[in-house]
Amino acid sequence: MPIRMPSADVPTIDISPLFKDDADAKRSVAEEINKACRGSGFFYASHHGVDVQLLQDVVNEFHRTMTDQEKFDLAIRAYNPNNSHVRNGYYMAVKGKKAVESFCYLNPAFTEDHPMIKSGVPMHEVNDWPDEERHPRFRPFCESYYREMLRLSTVIMRGLALALGKPEHFFDPALAEADTLSSVSLIRYPYLEDYPPVKTGPDGTKLSFEDHLDVSMITVLFQTEVQNLQVETVDGWQDLPTSGENFLVNCGTYMAHITNDYFPAPNHRVKFINAERLSLPFFLNGGHNALIEPFVPEGAIEPVKNEPLSYGDYLQHGLRALIVKNGQT
Numbered sequence: 001m002p003i004r005m006p007s008a009d010v011p012t013i014d015i016s017p018l019f020k021d022d023a024d025a026k027r028s029v030a031e032e033i034n035k036a037c038r039g040s041g042f043f044y045a046s047h048h049g050v051d052v053q054l055l056q057d058v059v060n061e062f063h064r065t066m067t068d069q070e071k072f073d074l075a076i077r078a079y080n081p082n083n084s085h086v087r088n089g090y091y092m093a094v095k096g097k098k099a100v101e102s103f104c105y106l107n108p109a110f111t112e113d114h115p116m117i118k119s120g121v122p123m124h125e126v127n128d129w130p131d132e133e134r135h136p137r138f139r140p141f142c143e144s145y146y147r148e149m150l151r152l153s154t155v156i157m158r159g160l161a162l163a164l165g166k167p168e169h170f171f172d173p174a175l176a177e178a179d180t181l182s183s184v185s186l187i188r189y190p191y192l193e194d195y196p197p198v199k200t201g202p203d204g205t206k207l208s209f210e211d212h213l214d215v216s217m218i219t220v221l222f223q224t225e226v227q228n229l230q231v232e233t234v235d236g237w238q239d240l241p242t243s244g245e246n247f248l249v250n251c252g253t254y255m256a257h258i259t260n261d262y263f264p265a266p267n268h269r270v271k272f273i274n275a276e277r278l279s280l281p282f283f284l285n286g287g288h289n290a291l292i293e294p295f296v297p298e299g300a301i302e303p304v305k306n307e308p309l310s311y312g313d314y315l316q317h318g319l320r321a322l323i324v325k326n327g328q329t
Helices: 023-037 052-065 068-074 138-163 253-258 311-326
Strands: 012-014 042-046 089-091 101-105 183-189 206-212 218-223 229-233 236-239 247-251 268-271 277-284
Touching: 012 023, 023 042, 023 138, 052 138, 052 183, 052 277, 068 089, 138 183, 138 218, 138 247, 138 277, 206 311, 253 311
Parallel strands: 012 042
Antiparallel strands: 042 247, 089 101, 101 183, 183 277, 206 268, 218 247, 218 277, 229 236, 229 268
16 A cells, blocks of 8 residues: 655755865765655755756757657557567557647667677667658757766765765665666647547545555656646645756655665646646666665664565566556556
8 A cells, every 4th residue: 555645845955065074064865855755755956956947948859849640650559569678668649539739758878789688678769760861860869868967866866865874875776877777757638629538536636646655766757837737645645846957756566675764655637627737857767787785774763574676677566566556657
């Protein structure tokens, strides 16, 4: 059963000290992160150094200029049976059934020469891209953005490590750039006069995506400033605030697993809002062979209850279970 969080308060945390050398300032940030992860399970990371206006410009241009044929040619196997990809590719809107559409891409280090690609290990795919003559800045931007978000997310993870009583670089080996299974999803929610049927939660709320726990180490999200997310708390479902300049951070189920739910994965959902908007999550994941032994965080009293779990097995089973529960995105 998902843990109901004690509040819906989402603090904004200045993470800039995590990029610097002042140990006391880093510990102060870690204390704020600790409170947030055990409060609503969410916090906004400010002073992150990412150009979010450029991000929105490139993604809006991409969605505006993609043709239906381009979308189908890039579509994952669930939409295009001729494509073997199940992660990287286009996730299509389906007229009368599904309005949201997105493009997901993986680690640019996954080339034909990568050992995991050569071995055909699940969850590893060489990225397919739209035509570079028609979309000249899309691939270069996306590959650069992936590396930038991996660096940012690794720095945030150093704050979490300190918050959990671990050395600052405790998580670094699991997040090596050559092997990380992290992904970026460029999700577009359109405004439509004739919107397809949407789902309804048990409390009657219309939903674009039902309640779920993120399959990730952490999720680092930028989105258009349109309120849509809710977290499940002890007082029921409550709205999360928006931000037009900061990244929303929450823990995924791997973090919950290794910390014995000391840092839980908050149960959250997406309300149906008929408005043109973007949702751009970076799902931080370890490498296929990464394995972090579950541990007792500083300040926790419960003994370790979970077995060690390799990241590759975790991700493959976790994503499959999410599709079974919530349907294909």
